[in-house]
Amino acid sequence: MAGPKDLDPSSSPRALLGAELRHARERRELSQEQLGQRLFVSGSFIGQLEAGTRRMQPDTARILDEVLGTGDFFTRNCAAAAKSKYPEHFAEAAEAEEVATAIRQYAPLLIPGLLQTPAYARAVCRAYQPTAPEEDIDKLVTARMERAGILGDPTDPLLWAVIDEAALRRVTGGSAVMADALRHIADLARRGRVITQVLPFGAGAHAAMEGSIKLMDFEDAPPLVYFEGVGTGRLEDDPAVVRHQRFTYELLTACALSPEKSLVLIEAMAQDYAHEDHP
Incomplete structure (x- = not known):
């Protein structure tokens, strides 16, 4: 090694x-x-x-x-x-993101954190903690936006996200928030900063119906996979587990719409949300 x-x-x-x-x-x-x-x-x-x-x-x-x-x-x-500004179950994964050369993620239920807008992130954090003081929500949103700062580099890391259509259809924060959130994803994709594919409802049953996947590659360390649940998460480096999850991710990319067709769908959905907000 x-x-x-x-x-x-x-x-x-x-x-x-x-x-x-x-x-x-x-x-x-x-x-x-x-x-x-x-x-x-x-x-x-x-x-x-x-x-x-x-x-x-x-x-x-x-x-x-x-x-x-x-x-x-x-x-x-x-x-x-x-010491970390992130929740305990996610802190190690967030720190790994900072030094990853490539991140491949399947998001079944919500827009991935690295692609979220502040308004969308606030709606998600408030849903997680409905009784939390506003200053606590502010800290969570700020930390999430700082995580997304890794996309400020024009080339590193590679972010390849497969987003389930369910995540795009679930109205989080209202129509205006969703319109801005989808425009943000489309803008990143059009600038070549991320690769985005939508896994449509029409794909039917698929290899990752039981949960999300986040694979991370590094320049000088073995790859990791992160498993996340409600308030829980763990990093796994077992080569067999990582290899299996990578194969699962590859199956998802084969079932998903192409990046070009995904971009067309995302922009159309953003326009639909905008019209709902301003009939």
Whole structure:
């Protein structure tokens, strides 16, 4: 396995831990696989910690200090790296997005977070937490919009989204909000910033009827798949699981409308929503 590239330790606490882990491992003359064996994890998991694509957990930090003879360095700094503006179940996935080179996502029920507008995101967050103070909703929306900032780069990462027609038909926040949300997706697609396909109702039964898929690829770490439920989520790096989910995603792209036909449908739906708001 290729070693991770040098990270800027000043860029984030996670990058600092990753860089120090790599240096400490190399001082002990251990490979990623050898260190992983001592922690009962895979060598690829160690590589992901070093690359900053996975979050170091307190138990892992304690064992690393023992195995690598680093005193309490990882234990002390693990808490700082664990701080996040995102919900606990999603924080590690959001951090992985930041360093991903490609993100492939199937969204069955709502527009993917990276493609949401502020108004749409607010409607979703309010639906999740109907009794939350407005300032809490503001923080969630701000964090979601900051996540979408990764699309500000003209080329990196690749974002390929398959959106179920159900997500586009479910009126979230009202017709005006939906019109703006769909125009935003169409604009990103027309600028070549994202690849978007719509999985139409006419496709019938398909390979991912049980849930969403998010696959992430990295320059210097193995790929990950993220599974998400109501208030829960987990990252998985098992090669067999990732391979199966990638095949499922490929089946979805084969069943979905082409990017060109999807764009036509999205723009037509945006126009329909706009007319509903202004009859």
